[in-house]
Amino acid sequence: IQENEAVLKWNRLGTKAQDFYNWPDESLEKMDSTLPVQQYIQQNVRADCSNIDKILEPPEGQDESVWNLELNGPDVKLQSECHPDTCTQ
16 A cells, blocks of 8 residues: 555445455554544454454544544343453453
8 A cells, every 4th residue: 555545445335254354454644534443443353353452442632532432332232141240450
């Protein structure tokens, strides 16, 4: 991918499961989206959903309050699944 080339993020009709989200990862700064923080979190979840530390860690220079706000949605959904004795984060 060239420096200024946009990454097409589209799963076309009929895309096989193993090919879903098969585009290169991007840094938060390069994400051209209305919701880049949410997009970045989703990218980290797709990369390795078991790497909780990576998912919860805000990228360099990210406002921590914005980061925590974006994590509230998944946090609420996980409350029924995760308990302090099983999920340390």
